[in-house]
Amino acid sequence: MSKKPLILVTNDDGITAPGIRALIAIMTTIGDVVVVAPDSPQSAMGHAITINATLHIEKVIIDNGNQEEYSCSGTPADCVKIGVKQILNRPPDLCVSGINHGSNSSINVIYSGTMSAAIEAGIKGIPAIGFSLCDYNWNANFEHCKSYIKTITENVLKHGLTEGTVLNVNFPNLTKNNIKGIKICRQAQANWDEEFDKRQNPYGKDYYWLTGKFVNLDQHKEDTDEWALENGYVSVVPVQFDLTAHHSIQELNTWDFDKK
Amino acid sequence: MSKKPLILVTNDDGITAPGIRALIAIMTTIGDVVVVAPDSPQSAMGHAITINATLHIEKVIIDNGNQEEYSCSGTPADCVKIGVKQILNRPPDLCVSGINHGSNSSINVIYSGTMSAAIEAGIKGIPAIGFSLCDYNWNANFEHCKSYIKTITENVLKHGLTEGTVLNVNFPNLTKNNIKGIKICRQAQANWDEEFDKRQNPYGKDYYWLTGKFVNLDQHKEDTDEWALENGYVSVVPVQFDLTAHHSIQELNTWDFDKK
Numbered sequence: 001m002s003k004k005p006l007i008l009v010t011n012d013d014g015i016t017a018p019g020i021r022a023l024i025a026i027m028t029t030i031g032d033v034v035v036v037a038p039d040s041p042q043s044a045m046g047h048a049i050t051i052n053a054t055l056h057i058e059k060v061i062i063d064n065g066n067q068e069e070y071s072c073s074g075t076p077a078d079c080v081k082i083g084v085k086q087i088l089n090r091p092p093d094l095c096v097s098g099i100n101h102g103s104n105s106s107i108n109v110i111y112s113g114t115m116s117a118a119i120e121a122g123i124k125g126i127p128a129i130g131f132s133l134c135d136y137n138w139n140a141n142f143e144h145c146k147s148y149i150k151t152i153t154e155n156v157l158k159h160g161l162t163e164g165t166v167l168n169v170n171f172p173n174l175t176k177n178n179i180k181g182i183k184i185c186r187q188a189q190a191n192w193d194e195e196f197d198k199r200q201n202p203y204g205k206d207y208y209w210l211t212g213k214f215v216n217l218d219q220h221k222e223d224t225d226e227w228a229l230e231n232g233y234v235s236v237v238p239v240q241f242d243l244t245a246h247h248s249i250q251e252l253n254t255w256d257f258d259k260k
Numbered sequence: 261m262s263k264k265p266l267i268l269v270t271n272d273d274g275i276t277a278p279g280i281r282a283l284i285a286i287m288t289t290i291g292d293v294v295v296v297a298p299d300s301p302q303s304a305m306g307h308a309i310t311i312n313a314t315l316h317i318e319k320v321i322i323d324n325g326n327q328e329e330y331s332c333s334g335t336p337a338d339c340v341k342i343g344v345k346q347i348l349n350r351p352p353d354l355c356v357s358g359i360n361h362g363s364n365s366s367i368n369v370i371y372s373g374t375m376s377a378a379i380e381a382g383i384k385g386i387p388a389i390g391f392s393l394c395d396y397n398w399n400a401n402f403e404h405c406k407s408y409i410k411t412i413t414e415n416v417l418k419h420g421l422t423e424g425t426v427l428n429v430n431f432p433n434l435t436k437n438n439i440k441g442i443k444i445c446r447q448a449q450a451n452w453d454e455e456f457d458k459r460q461n462p463y464g465k466d467y468y469w470l471t472g473k474f475v476n477l478d479q480h481k482e483d484t485d486e487w488a489l490e491n492g493y494v495s496v497v498p499v500q501f502d503l504t505a506h507h508s509i510q511e512l513n514t515w516d517f518d519k520k
Contacts, residue, residue: 041312049470054467055469081454082468086468110307110383111308155516162505187504191383196341196345196346238509240503241370242446244497246446248498249445
C-alpha cells in the first residue's frame with residue numbers, strides 16, 4: 001500500500017480549466033491524486049448542492065499525468081460529496097480546490113465555488129485548501145504559484161489544520177520574483193456595490209446584467225488579505241464554517257421576547 | 261412620507277410558496293413591504309449569484325395584501341441585490357427571508373438559500389433575519405410561528421443587530437401551546453453523512469441521487485440550536501459573514517513557509 005497521501009482535487013472553473021491542470025501537476029509530485037471536478041464552469045455557485053436533480057459522473061483522461069479523473073455534472077460541493085462517499089475507497093488526507101481563475105479574497109469567499117468545495121471537505125473533517133489567482137484570464141500564468149502551493153500544501157499535510165477550519169489562499173497577479181512571500185491574514189471587510197445594466201431583448205422585454213464595483217472597507221489595514229495582495233504577498237486566511245457570531249449571544253439574551 | 265419601516269421580503273422556495281405568503285402577511289402589519297423573490301424554487305442554492313446569465317424581474321400581484329411584489333429569475337442572493345439596487349428607492353430598514361419550508365439549523369445555514377438572502381442583506385449593512393420551519397411540507401402550518409416572528413422582528417427593528425451579523429431563526433414543528441419560548445443559541449456542530457442512490461437510466465447509463473442522514477456532533481449540548489428545536493424552543497442564532505478563523509492565525513504564523 002502506498003505511503004503517499006491521498007489527495008482529492010476539485011475546482012469551480014471546470015475540469016479542463018488551466019488552473020486545475022496546474023494544480024493537478026503539483027499534487028502528483030506530493031501524493032496519489034484523484035480529481036473530481038465539474039464538467040462545466042460553476043463560478044459564483046456559493047455553497048449550492050444538487051438535491052432536486054440527478055448527478056452524473058464520468059471517468060475521463062484529460063492529460064498524461066498519473067492522476068485518476070472524474071468529471072461530475074454537479075457543483076463544487078457536490079464534487080467533494082460524491083468524491084468522498086462514492087469514488088474514493090477511504091477518506092482523502094487532503095482536499096485542494098482551484099487554482100481559481102480570479103480572486104476569492106475578502107467577502108468573495110462567500111460567493112466562491114472554489115472555497116465551497118474546500119469548506120465542504122472541512123465539514124467532513126478533511127484538511128482542505130482553496131487556491132485562487134487574481135487573474136480572471138483563461139490563459140492566466142500559474143507558474144509563480146507553484147512553489148508556494150507546494151510549500152503550503154506540505155505544511156498542511158505536516159501540521160494539519162485547527163479543527164473546523166480550512167485555508168483560503170490567494171495569489172497576486174505578479175511574476176515570481178516580485179512576490180514578497182506568504183502572509184497569514186484576516187478576511188478584509190468588503191462588499192460589492194452592484195450596478196444592474198438594464199437592457200431590452202429583441203421582443204421589448206427588460207433584462208439585467210449584474211455588474212458592480214468592489215468596495216474595500218478595510219483600506220490600508222495591514223492584517224487583511226486585500227492589503228497583502230495589493231502589496232505583493234500571497235494571502236493565507238484561515239476560514240471557519242461555524243458561522244455563529246458568539247460575541248453577540250450575550251446582547252441578544254438581554255432582549256425582551258415575552259411580549260407576544 | 262410614511263414613518264413605517266421599509267421591509268424587503270424574500271425567500272428561496274419561490275414567490276408563491278405558502279411560507280413567504282405567511283411572512284408577507286405578518287410584515288404588512290409592521291411596515292411597508294416590498295417583495296422580491298425567486299420565480300421558482302431555489303433551495304440548497306447556498307450563496308450562489310448569477311453572473312453568467314441575465315436576470316429578469318416581473319411586477320406581480322399574488323394576493324390581496326398591500327405589499328408591492330416582484331418575481332425574479334435569479335437566486336435568493338440575486339433577489340436582495342436587485343431589490344436593494346434596482347427596485348427600492350432607499351435602503352430597506354429590514355430584510356426578512358422565509359418562512360422556509362424546512363430546517364436551516366446548524367450546518368444547514370451553509371447550504372441555505374433562505375439564509376444566503378439574509379446574509380447578502382447583512383453584507384450591505386441591512387438588519388436581516390431568516391425564518392425557517394422544521395417541516396418540509398408545502399402545506400405546512402405556519403400559524404404557531406406568527407407571534408414569534410412579530411416579536412423577533414420588532415426587537416430587531418428596535419435594537420438593531422451587532423454589525424456584521426444577521427439572525428437565523430428556526431421553528432420546531434409543534435402547535436403554539438407546545439412551544440416553550442425563544443432560545444438564543446449557537447449553531448450545533450453537525451454534518452451530513454451522504455449516501456448516493458445509484459440508478460441506471462433507460463439507456464444504461466448510471467446516475468445518482470444525493471441523499472443522506474444528518475449527524476449532530478453536539479448531541480445533548482443545551483446551548484445549541486439543535487437542542488433548542490428538539491426540546492420545543494424557537495432557536496435564534498446570530499450568524500456572521502466574516503469567516504476568518506481568528507483563533508488559528510497565531511498557530512499558522514508558526515509554520516515554516518520559507519523552504520521553497
